[in-house]
Amino acid sequence: MDAFLDVFGQTTIAAARSADGTLGPRVLDVGCGCGQTTLQLAAAAGPGGAVLGLDISEPLIDVARRRAGAAGSDSADSAVVDFTAADAQTVDPATLRAGPGREPGFDLVFSRFGVMFFDDPVAAFTRLREVAASRGDSAARGGRLAFACWQETARNPWLTVPNRAAMEVVEFPPRTDGAADPFAFGDPAFVRDLLSTTGWRDVALAPFETEVAVLGGGTAEATAPILMQLGVADDAIAAGAAAGTESAAALAERVEAAVAAALRPYEVDGAVRMPAAAWIVTAQA
Ligand SMILES: C[S@@+](CC[C@H](N)C(=O)[O-])C[C@H]1O[C@@H](n2cnc3c(N)ncnc32)[C@H](O)[C@@H]1O
Structure with missing residues (x-):
């Protein structure tokens, strides 16, 4: 699955970079699953950064922690990596902390296909905006959001x-109504409306179409x-x-x-x- 999804994650990481090419030192990876993108974000954020992977699934977070340990994610070339098992819809944003100082706030809220499964997307994106609102390039500009979701x-x-x-x-x-739907964000009007309702600004959707080797080739x-x-x-x-x-x-x-x-x-x-x-x-x- 990771090989299949990799090109989408890399494209989202590229889109997440700010004008100076950096990701921002503090990154939240939402619905991080087994942590492949969390580790890629840590490498991209570099030393001095902190990346927190969040997923509702305890078993997946366990896999992600083991994977980070095996990959030596505490290397001097990489941001510090941590994981937390939590529901993005109900988590208290103040408890999402990363790095040695356990500071709150993230410059980038990122996800590769991890944000389309919420029963209550308004609750989730409101919380995600809150963790990004206090960060960013200057006091006037908050942190950024970058995620990949499937088109229709x-x-x-x-x-x-x-x-x-x-x-x-x-x-x-x-x-059934409310059943998990990977294509729930396929309609751009729905995504724009959701993000503006939850306070996000400068919303942009860029199409990314490619041919993939299905499920690893x-x-x-x-x-x-x-x-x-x-x-x-x-x-x-x-x-x-x-x-x-x-x-x-x-x-x-x-x-x-x-x-x-x-x-x-x-x-x-x-x-x-x-x-x-x-x-x-x-x-x-
Ligand atoms: C399609 S997987 C993507 C996983 C990972 N981002 C990747 O690209 O490999 C969706 C992930 O979202 C997580 N997820 C679903 N609902 C969630 C919620 N309410 N809060 C946090 N994570 C959630 C799932 O457990 C799953 O790991």
Whole structure:
């Protein structure tokens, strides 16, 4: 997954740099997952900086901490790295502190695909603005926001093609309101409205469209089981097994075969390659 998402993170880091090319010494990585971008941000922020990775998932934060330890993130060339398990929607901004002095406030609030899953995005972005409001180039200018989110589903066949293939085999239950949706920020008007409602200024969305080696660049046969492990059809398979005569395992096998067949036309030199489209969103606190 990290290799698949890397180009989006690097593009967002580039967009996050201020006019003098720096990231600002203090960075918050929201929905940091296993911490790949947190470590990249620490390297980019450099010595004297502090980067805090925040994620709602304790197990992912544990992985991120181990990864940072293994990578020697306390090296003299890098910013100090720390992680916290917290919900961005309910966390008290004053408790988000980083660096040896445990200071509050961040020059940059960053995320690679970690901000589209909030039930209450207004609560989350209000808090995120609060942590950035006290920082920045001068008293008049607060810290910055830079995040990557997916554009609409139609522009992201890397997920819609396997989904459609799975739907040929099992019936998907109707979406419930509030279900986690990676494409929740696909509509630029929604993103602009959310950010201006929560006090962010100078909001800009830059399209970033590329072709990606899906989920690390294996063959169709290797990529289909990874998509299955990510749970693309779990609910549909469980519902199908409960309603019908076929076991969940048998249904899953048929779905995986259908997904692999749908991906095969996109295989080039042994890797499934497909278009993917994100927004790189920037704003000022
Ligand atoms: C698609 S993953 C992206 C992970 C990471 N940024 C990356 O690029 O590898 C989304 C992440 O957002 C986290 N997340 C979802 N809701 C959250 C919340 N309310 N507060 C903090 N993190 C959240 C998830 O646990 C998950 O790690």
